[in-house]
Amino acid sequence: MKKTALLHRLVTVAGLATALLPISVLAASGDLYEADPGSDMILKFTPAGTQSPFVSGLSGPFGLAFDSSGNLFEADLGSGTIFEFTPDGTQSAFASGLNGPIGLAFDSSGNLYEADQFSGTIFKFTPDGIKSTFASGLNGPVGLALDGSGNLFEADYNSGTIFKFTPPGIKSTFASGLNGPVGLAFDSSGNLFEADQGSGTIFKFTPGGIKSTFASGLNGPTGLAFDSSGNLFEADQGSGTIFIFTPAGIKSTFVSGLSAPSGLAFEGAVLSTPTVHLANISTRALVQTGNNVLIGGFVISDSSPKQVLVRAIGPSLPSVIPNLMQDPMVSLHDSTTMEIASNDNWQSDPNASQIPMQLQPHDPRESAILTTLQPGAYTAIVSGKGGTTGVALVEVYDMDTAAASELINISTRGLIQTGDFVMIGGFVPDGTSNIEVLVRAIGPSFAAAGIPNPLPDPTVRVFDANGTSIGFNDNWQDSQGPEILATGKEPTNNLESAILLNLAPGSGYTAIVSDKNGASGVGLVEVFKLQ
Template sequence: MSALSSSLRSASLAAALFAGLAGAVDVYAYTSLGGSWKNGSIPMRLQLDATAPAVTMPLQDGSTSWNTIAQQSLAAWNAEMIRSQLTSTTSTSSAAEMYDGINSVLFATTIYGDAFDSTTLGVTLVNYYDDYGLPTPQITEADLIINKNRTWNSYSGVIRSNPLDFRRVLLHELGHVIGLDHPDQANQNVTALMNSTVSNVAGLQTDDRSGANYLYPAASALPASNITLQPTAQSGAVGSSVALTFGLNGSTTPPEKSLFLNYRWYFKASGASAYEPLFTVNTGTLSFGTLQLLDAGSYYVQIQTPNGTVNSNAVNVAVTPVTLDKNTCLFNLSTRALNGSATNPLTVGFVISGTDNKRILLRAVGPTLADPRFGISNPLSDPKLTLVNQTTGAILATSTAIWSQAANAAEIRTTTGQVYGFPLQEGSRDAVLLVSLPPGAYTAVATSPSSGLGTVLFEAYDADTTKTATSSRFYNLSTRGYVSTGNNVMVAGFVVSGTAPRTYLIRLAGPTLASKLGVTDTLYDPYLKLYRHNDDGSGDTLIRETDDWDSPSATQPSLKAAAAAAYAFAFDLENAGNRRESSMLVTLAPGQYTAMASGNDNGGDNSPSGNALIEIYELNL
C-alpha cells in the first residue's frame, strides 16, 4: 500500500494508496511518524460493520464481520507490543470527527468532508501535536478511515485491484495508528507491510514487528522524567552568554532528546501575564549566546514523553543594560547566495549617511570561488555589477567584463589589500567597482550576461583611508537573493566597527516581497540565524535564531516600533495570526557577524527555497 504522509500543525496524515508491487530485501529499517501512545490501553472504536458498503457475506476468507477482521488485526499488532495494547469496542454509530477524543475506525466516502483522490484506499489521521501545534512524543488520537467508494473483500495471496483486500489495508493503517511510517519513503529498502506500495505481502513482516517492538518495549525501557536538578536563576549584561539547564533522572545535564523524550521551554516576559512556548528551542539547555533586554523574564522547561509531561520550576533571567555608542557603525557587508534569474538577481541595497562622499569597493565574486579553499561547487561564471541610484533610478557605474582590465585595476588591487579582502584571480570575470559616492540610497545588482546560474559572493567595503566620528558611513544594508538548501542558503556577513555596542534590527522577509515589491517565487517560511565570528580563530558561534517574528509574542511591540523607527516596510499579515517572516532586535558589540537565511519546509508542506531579503538597520536606541 502506498501511504502518503504529511505533517500538519494539528495532525499527521497517512493515506494508503494503491500503487503497484514492492520489491523484497533483508535489512531492518522501520521508521516512525514521530510519536507513540502512553503505556496501557489504546482504545479503538470499531464502526466498520455500521458503515460498510453492501457486500455479500461471508467474505472470500470466510469472515462474516468487518469488525471481527479489525479485532484480529489489532491482535496481530498487540503480539509485537508490550507497554501498550490496542483494545476495541464496537459501535453502531456512523458519526465520527477528528479531535473528539475518540479513536474511530470506519468506512466513509470522504475524509471528514475532503474527497478521496482516485488512488487513496484509506487514511489514518494521527495527532501527536500540542495545543500550540508543536509535535510531542505522545499520540493522543488516531482516526482510521477506509475509502467506501472502492470495492472491498478479504482474502490472502496475490493482490487484486477489484475487489481490494480489506485485511492487509487495515493492518497497514493500524501500523500508522501505533506510530509507524513508511520505511521505503525514508530511503530504506526492506520487505514490509508498512511500505508505501501495495504488494503481495499480506501480513506483518520482520521489519514491521521490529518497528512495533521498538516503539512499545517494556514500560521500564522508556526514559523516566524525574527532574532531580532544577534550573537556577541567571543574570547578565546585554551581550553576555548565560544558559538555563537542569538535571534529569540523577544527571547534572539533560540527556539528548529522542523519539521518547522531548523538551519545550516556556517564557513569560517581564510584565506579561502568561507563559508561551519558545518555538525555535527544543533542546534541554536553553542558551543565550548574546543576552538581550527582551530576554528578561521567567522561564520553565517541560519534559515530554509518551506518558505525558512534567514541568520544572520557573526561574528568572535578569538583564542589565550596557552603554551604547552612536558612533559605532556598520563597516563592511558581504553576501553569498545563489544568483537567480534575470528577473530576480542578487540585489544589495545600502544607505550612506553624512555630508561627505564615501569611497566604496563593490565586488561580485564568481570565478575566484572555484578555488578549492572556498568549497563552492557551482560559482557563477560571469557576474556583472550595476550600481543604481535608488532615488533617481540612474545607472551610476557598470563593471568591466574582466576586472583586471579596468582602468583603475591597480587602485582596486591596492584598496583590496587595505580593506583585507582576499585577492581575485588575475584575468578572471569577477566583477569589481571602486567608486566615490555622495550620501544617499544605492542599489548594486549582480547579473549574468550569459543568463547563467550559480553562487556569487557580493561584498561592499568601506574604502575610506581615514575615518572620523563625523565621516559619512554605511547606515542600512540589505540583500535580496535566492535562498535554497545546503550550501545554497543565503549568507550575509557584516562588521560592526567602533568601541562600544550598538543596537540593530535584523530582518528576513519572504512573503511580503510579493505584495509590496512584486517579487515572484518568494521564500514561504523564512528562518534566520545570527553567528558571531570568534576572534581566537575557532570559527563562528550561533548566538541567536528566530523563525516567525511573533514568537515570543511579548517582543512584537518592540519589533514593530524598531521597524517604524528605521522606516522599514511593515510585514504583511501583521493582524492575521500568520507571521512567518523573521525579525530580531539585537545589541551587538564590535566584531564580525553572519546572518544566515534559510527556509522551513514544514514537513514537506511547502518549498524551503525562494527569493528573500535580509535587512540590517542601525537604530538610535
C-alpha cells in the first residue's frame, strides 16, 4: 500500500513517497531544537516554549543530534550535507556529497551514524570525519537510535520495519508490519518509542519487542525526543505542532503554528554510558575437594579501584537444602593466581566491622573478605575447612556502584549434579537503565584445559525475581547464534549454551545450569555485561 508523506517537501524511494525524518535522542535537559524543513530553519525553544531562530537558509533540514561538546549536527537533505553548528551558531560542513542525509545519532564514543535515505545506507563517521559504510541494502532508512548497549536501531520506512544492528553491524529484525516508521527514541528504561507516520500513532516496544500503543490520532508524527523528566516530545508534522506526552501518556501542546516540524533534539542530548552495573553475583553448588571446589571469577573494568565484598555461605542456607557445608572458607587470588586475601570465620577479618549490617553473614563459621581491588581479573575459591564437603554459596558484591570501575564479567565453576545439586547462579543489575547481558553455561571445553569430568551437555535457564522463566538454551547456535557470535564471547563448543538478554535493573535474576541428560560433571555459569 502506498504511504502518504506529510512533509512540506517530499522525496521518493522506489516510487513511494517517503516521509522525512525522525531524530532520536535520549533524555536531556535544556533547550529544545527543531528542524523545520518548511521554513529551512532550525528553531530553538526554551523549556517554557519561547521560540527563537537558531539558523536559517538551510536546504531541507531534518536530522538533528548533539555531540558531547554541545555542537549541533544537522542532516541537510537538499544539499546532501551534514552541517555542524557550535553553541553560538557558527556553521561548518562536517560531511558532503551524501545522497539524502536524513537521520543522525551519536554513539557513546563520539561516532556519528547517518541514515542516507536515497542510497539505502547507514554511514558511520569518526569524530574526525572519517567515513565508512556501516550497513547497506536498506529500503528507505530514516530514523536512528542507539540503546544503552550500543545497538543501533533503524526505522526502515518503505519496508515498515525496525532493524537492529549490533556494534559490529550484525542485522536482525526488531519489529515489522509498521506503517511508515519514522522517529525513534529510547526512554530511560530501555523501551523504544516509534513515530508511525502512516497510522498517526506512537508505538512503544519493550526491550523484548512487545508492542503497545502509546498515543494515537496524531497527524504525521515524525520526530521524537525525551526530556530529563521522561516526557516525550513529538513533532506532529501534519498539524505543525510539537506535543508533549507525560510518562503516563497525557498529551498537551508545547508549541503550534510551525511549518513542518520534523527532527527534534534537546541541548546536550547525547548517548551516554548507561548507569547500570552488575552489583552482585552469587552461585550455589556442591563443593567438594581438588578440582571440584567452588571457583568464582570476576573482572573489574576501567582504571579506578573498586571495593568488593566476597562471601562464602554454608550453614545459614535454607535447611531444606541437603548436605550444607558447615564451615566454608574463602581465598581471593589475582590474575597471576597469587593469593591476596583469605578468611575462615568472617568476624576474624580485619575489616569485619566495616561490613554493612545487612551483608554480614548470619553464621560465625561463614567467611567474608571486604577489600579494595585494582582493575583486573580475580578469583574467589570456596572450600570446606579440613577438606569437608557440602553445598555452599560464593558471592561477590560491588560495594561502590557509583565508581567509574565496574564488574563486567562474573563466573563460577564447580561440580554440577542433579536435583538440589545443580548449579544456581544469581546476579543483580543495579542502576537506572536496562542492561544487556550474555549468560553462558560451559562444560565440554574444559576437557581441552585438562580439567577432568567436564559436564558433557550443559543447558541454562534464566528466571526473573518472580520465578518466571525468561530464557532457555541448550546449544548456543540454535537461536541467537549470529548475535552471540557478534559479541566475541561465543562458547568454543557447540554443545555449550548461551542466552542474550536485555534486563531491567533493580531485581535479581537466576541462571540454573544442569546437564541435558542428567549427567554430572564440572561446569561453569557465566554472566557478561555487554558494552
